[in-house]
Amino acid sequence: MADRTILLGTDWWTDCDDIAAVRIACRAHRKGLWNLAGVVIDACMEYSAASLSAFMTAEGCGNIPVALDRAGTDFTGNLSPYQKHLTVRWPHRIASNDDAEEPLPMLRRILSAAEDEKVEFIEIGFPQVWAALLRDPEGMDLVQRKVKKMWMMAGRFDENGAGIEHNIANNARSREAAAYLFAHFPKPITFLGWEIGHDVISGGDPDNGGDPLVQAFRDHGSPNGRSSWDPMTILLALADDPARAGYSLRRGHVSADPVTGENRTISDPDGPHAYVVREKPVAWYEAELARWLK
Secondary structure (H helix, E strand, O other): OOOOEEEEEEOOOOOOHHHHHHHHHHHHHHOOOOEEEEEEEOOOOOOHHHHHHHHHHHOOOOOOOEEEOOOOOOOOOOOOOHHHHHHHHOOOOOOOHHHOEOHHHHHHHHHHHOOOOOEEEEEOOOOHHHHHHHHOHHHHHHHHHHEEEEEEEOOOOOEOOEEOOHHHHOOHHHHHHHHHHHHHOOOOEEEEOHHHHOOOEEOOOOOOOOOHHHHHHHHHOOOOOEEOHHHHHHHHHHHOOOOOOOEEEEEEEEEEOOOOOOEEEEEOOOOOEEEEEEOOOHHHHHHHHHHHHO
């Protein structure tokens, strides 16, 4: 049995790099590299839960619990038909959003059953569910006892550790939640920022229409690939060693402005937060992603 338990949060929303990320997470689960214990969707559209269920079923992980933040309807993004098409072409255990679990009860249940300090959170979308978990007394107690660390695709750090990025700054709820999470999360957080993945392209394969990932990328308008923020975050977490994943670290204290969403970093070699800096050429990361996605 895998020694690592993963809880994944995703804004399974309008972009398609989440699809590449979920593929890698599922394939690592099937290889026994970790136990993907549950997935939380933190942005809600009509086909969110059903389409994630369809994709995870296609990946051999259809029985993994899925929760949905039903209040997460107020984010901005450009709509694409990929979610509806997934539900039409592939079977799915979860028929609609109504059939998905509520996030906090699912997280508390999985954390309660886990061994101490064996759980890792990965967030590739919006942070409000994790902030709500910390505000819940039972949730905070479980995080303190059960969780080892968090990996996040969030922030922009290429201007002396500061910047504004979509997952934090999208709306008032994401900005406030990020500010609370960064200030109160009691375990280390490692960030992969916008600057890491924007020019690393993955997921495209115009010749393979039978692959649900390829079809989703086509539906999104990215048949030749998409920026790779989310799958790179999964590979970073999977390596559990930034150097092996092609990065160096900058440690410190990361904060987010609850009004503007700007993230800032105070350098500190002993700080609880760190962001990664690329140490390899773009082609190296693209080759690593292709090895997992094909």
